[in-house]
Amino acid sequence: MRSRAIASEAGPGIALAIRGLATTFAMSTGLVRAVDGIDLDVRAGEVLGLVGESGCGKSVTLRSLVRLVRPPGRIEGRAIWQGKDLLALPERELRDVRGKEIAMIFQEPMTALNPVLSIRQQIDENLKAHTGLGRAERTRRAIELLDLVGIPSAAERLDSYPHQFSGGMRQRVMIAIALASQPRLLLADEPTTALDVTIQDQILKLLLELRDRLGMSVILVTHDLGVVAQTCDRVAVMYAGQIMEVGPVVEVFRNPRHAYTLGLLGSMPGGGAIRQPLRSIEGAPPSLVDLPRGCPFAPRCTFVTDACRQRRPDLVQVAADHLSACVHHDQVAKAVS
Amino acid sequence: MKTTAGPPLLDVQGLAKTFPLHRPMLKVLLGAPRLTVHALNGVSFSVRRGETLGIVGESGCGKSTLARCLVRLIEPDGGSIRYDGADVRALTGAERRAFNRRVQLIFQDPYSSLNPRMTVRQTLSEALRVHRLCPPGEIAGRVAGLLDLVRLPQDSLDRYPHEFSGGQRQRIGIARALSVEPNCLIADELVSALDVSVQAQVINLLLELQERLELTVLFVAHDLRLVRHISHRVAVMYLGRIVELDRTERLFSAPSHPYTQALLGAAPELDPTRRRRTAAVRGELPSPVAIPPGCPFHPRCPYAFDACLRERPELHRSAGGGLAACHLVTMPQAAHAT
Amino acid sequence: MSAVLEARPAAVRLRGRISPTLAAGVLIIAASLMLAFVPGWFAPYDPLAFDYRALLQPPSLAHPFGTDNFGRDMLSRVIWAYRLDMQIALFGTLFPLLFGCLIGALVGYYGGWPDVLFGRVVDALITFPFLVLVIAIVAVLGPGLINMYIAVGVVGWVFYARLLRAEIRIQKQQDYAAAGKVMGYGDGRIILRHLLPNAITPVLVFWMTDMALVILLGSSLGYLGLGAQPPAAEWGVLIAEGKNFMTTGWWISIFPGFAIVLTGLGFSLVGDGIAELLRPQR
Numbered sequence: 001m002r003s004r005a006i007a008s009e010a011g012p013g014i015a016l017a018i019r020g021l022a023t024t025f026a027m028s029t030g031l032v033r034a035v036d037g038i039d040l041d042v043r044a045g046e047v048l049g050l051v052g053e054s055g056c057g058k059s060v061t062l063r064s065l066v067r068l069v070r071p072p073g074r075i076e077g078r079a080i081w082q083g084k085d086l087l088a089l090p091e092r093e094l095r096d097v098r099g100k101e102i103a104m105i106f107q108e109p110m111t112a113l114n115p116v117l118s119i120r121q122q123i124d125e126n127l128k129a130h131t132g133l134g135r136a137e138r139t140r141r142a143i144e145l146l147d148l149v150g151i152p153s154a155a156e157r158l159d160s161y162p163h164q165f166s167g168g169m170r171q172r173v174m175i176a177i178a179l180a181s182q183p184r185l186l187l188a189d190e191p192t193t194a195l196d197v198t199i200q201d202q203i204l205k206l207l208l209e210l211r212d213r214l215g216m217s218v219i220l221v222t223h224d225l226g227v228v229a230q231t232c233d234r235v236a237v238m239y240a241g242q243i244m245e246v247g248p249v250v251e252v253f254r255n256p257r258h259a260y261t262l263g264l265l266g267s268m269p270g271g272g273a274i275r276q277p278l279r280s281i282e283g284a285p286p287s288l289v290d291l292p293r294g295c296p297f298a299p300r301c302t303f304v305t306d307a308c309r310q311r312r313p314d315l316v317q318v319a320a321d322h323l324s325a326c327v328h329h330d331q332v333a334k335a336v337s
Numbered sequence: 338m339k340t341t342a343g344p345p346l347l348d349v350q351g352l353a354k355t356f357p358l359h360r361p362m363l364k365v366l367l368g369a370p371r372l373t374v375h376a377l378n379g380v381s382f383s384v385r386r387g388e389t390l391g392i393v394g395e396s397g398c399g400k401s402t403l404a405r406c407l408v409r410l411i412e413p414d415g416g417s418i419r420y421d422g423a424d425v426r427a428l429t430g431a432e433r434r435a436f437n438r439r440v441q442l443i444f445q446d447p448y449s450s451l452n453p454r455m456t457v458r459q460t461l462s463e464a465l466r467v468h469r470l471c472p473p474g475e476i477a478g479r480v481a482g483l484l485d486l487v488r489l490p491q492d493s494l495d496r497y498p499h500e501f502s503g504g505q506r507q508r509i510g511i512a513r514a515l516s517v518e519p520n521c522l523i524a525d526e527l528v529s530a531l532d533v534s535v536q537a538q539v540i541n542l543l544l545e546l547q548e549r550l551e552l553t554v555l556f557v558a559h560d561l562r563l564v565r566h567i568s569h570r571v572a573v574m575y576l577g578r579i580v581e582l583d584r585t586e587r588l589f590s591a592p593s594h595p596y597t598q599a600l601l602g603a604a605p606e607l608d609p610t611r612r613r614r615t616a617a618v619r620g621e622l623p624s625p626v627a628i629p630p631g632c633p634f635h636p637r638c639p640y641a642f643d644a645c646l647r648e649r650p651e652l653h654r655s656a657g658g659g660l661a662a663c664h665l666v667t668m669p670q671a672a673h674a675t
Numbered sequence: 676m677s678a679v680l681e682a683r684p685a686a687v688r689l690r691g692r693i694s695p696t697l698a699a700g701v702l703i704i705a706a707s708l709m710l711a712f713v714p715g716w717f718a719p720y721d722p723l724a725f726d727y728r729a730l731l732q733p734p735s736l737a738h739p740f741g742t743d744n745f746g747r748d749m750l751s752r753v754i755w756a757y758r759l760d761m762q763i764a765l766f767g768t769l770f771p772l773l774f775g776c777l778i779g780a781l782v783g784y785y786g787g788w789p790d791v792l793f794g795r796v797v798d799a800l801i802t803f804p805f806l807v808l809v810i811a812i813v814a815v816l817g818p819g820l821i822n823m824y825i826a827v828g829v830v831g832w833v834f835y836a837r838l839l840r841a842e843i844r845i846q847k848q849q850d851y852a853a854a855g856k857v858m859g860y861g862d863g864r865i866i867l868r869h870l871l872p873n874a875i876t877p878v879l880v881f882w883m884t885d886m887a888l889v890i891l892l893g894s895s896l897g898y899l900g901l902g903a904q905p906p907a908a909e910w911g912v913l914i915a916e917g918k919n920f921m922t923t924g925w926w927i928s929i930f931p932g933f934a935i936v937l938t939g940l941g942f943s944l945v946g947d948g949i950a951e952l953l954r955p956q957r
Contacts, residue, residue, distance in 0.1 A: 453851075
């Protein structure tokens, strides 16, 4: 049993319960374990951050939830949403969920938006597929949505095309389309990574405001710990396709209980004296084909012992609502203080 | 490492650069006005020997154009660049080549900045050969030394760039720049394409190299935290101009220019207990094709008043001691928030 | 504090990526070259020798490819034709390759008005079908292989130039080219040492395909009497000689045709193999 600390069934207040999610790709070089068996709960109304460096599997996790992964990718495990397992639903029923109950926004708005369709047409597509609204009502709703996401002169801009908007505006449009049918869960895959700092700030604040207004849950995938600190309620740290640590943001940032999280926080400038060497993590992330047997972080870890290399550590409870998959989490706690 | 007193190593005055936008034939025939991108609109600053100057800004601010103008990869349209007293723009021939050895540029993209068909050995020894920096017999030794300097193993020599990770490739790029023994390094988004944990490794390397080799560094980046960590002074750019220039700690703790304040407010802080409810600044980034008249920041500035719409502010010494290009600095009595 | 850095496992090196495609192609071309250099070792008979006792013989043990209406052994004639046709492949492509690459690299790197001029030249030349243009020039200059080489040279370089220009322009945008300038390298070094090796692969592949095409061209002209002249052994000439005997002596035209197909296939395979071998790794 992978994580003793997470109940096998979803409790109350849990919007999405992910159990044993594993996504593998059969490549010529071997079997790539992009997501290597993760358990995670997404609570109703929260913003859950999924953070990690490139190749850790955070984006693949998101796409696996709504089965956007193509062969040679294989998804295993369960994702319980409203009592149904998303990963086992027949295609027709899944389509009802996608776009209506669960929506997704992406990093590059120019490739996520269809360049040859106007904004009106793209919002309409969603509304036609998931609601029974008539033409006039759809137009009204579209203008409402553009207003909601902060696009000025919404009514005039309804018939514009994506290329006529700036990057930040396009992101807002993408959010508007995603919210058209009032989803309960928003999957955001690095939505601000390609944006400038001041625009990123605007978009993140917008997401929080929308979450408050519409009462939806959000899974926010990012590599930027600052974004996590400013936007998320809870955070899950991923490495090599596995979850290393999960807990409330304030708790995890103040008292990290995994060697990787500690290293990550330490390698960010901002804490110590300036112009002093940063506390960097040696080495590089492992190849996902050739994962070592025990903890995937062992080769780079300063707390490593043989116990770490024997078997993959379970996610255990280390504090209230705080889980860690680190054998030496208590030593990490000492290193912080 | 203390920065030295005395005349600045690099002195830039009024640097300007525009790029014409390509117009389709039809537009030309219809007599549509020629569009130009105003990348640099009068940039002035100086850098002292041994100093690290951070240059920050968002898209369209011109920082990359500035970096390329300084090494003459792009020829500026106006203004002057003086390096060690000499007018850089007037250099030709041998003197220009000598200048290329004094000031080097390191690129952002680890995947395209190394020639994929040359081994590390070939890449690192090329400059030594071309510029005849040492007798041929010593080249191997010098190259080995360069690898040590950037902490790469000696067996890297006969490998090709694709066999290395992003962070390692950046190190090779640094080694290449160092092969000509420059005094001044310009790093254009050195670590932006790297993962956080790898960024730290490369930044540490840069700090170490700066100490050892007594380098002057211009660190162009959009990551404020990083710039704060390694710079002695910071210049903030917006739409082709420097809007604030100050000692690092002073700029970050008490910024004078409203854009700097907005930028610092918008940058996501690592402390989850300190959150802002609202966005730091409203509005979109204007395009460098259509720069607003007067102060370029006025459409988004919460303190804008009528002088801001008419007159472009120049850099003036602010109350705190740094330089800021804002009318509030020269006319503090006009301050009021909208 | 020294970093523990390991380069990623070395990607399979150049030598390990020779595919079956490339091997097959190389085999065919190597065999063709051997026949071209020393046809005397392989041809059982003198290709020009008449044998009145064996006119129009179908394929047999004595004459595996049969004989023509003069009693000449077809196998020997086809083998001897390799010499001429491989020559055509080489000489018909060498000048276009070299001159085309020179022009392509220069206009690709420097741009400006030479590039605009080049664009117009390309537009003008590709309006006409290649074969028609070559035939027109040969018609003016007179039949013969030399004139064919001239015609192909005048027209064919444009394709190489266009291809290389596009590749050079792409490579020029890469940071390593800018890095070369910042390191103080001259234009010549940047073009030859940096851009060219990265831009040349599509050109080399095209060259292989072009060789196959030029053989076809040479054979077409030979068939029309505008290229190699009889009694020279050249596949197109051989096919032409057999065209009046399609029912009584089908073997006269068919076997040279096979040779064209086989050799063309060989070049194509080599081209594909090179593309695979030199594919840039990330």
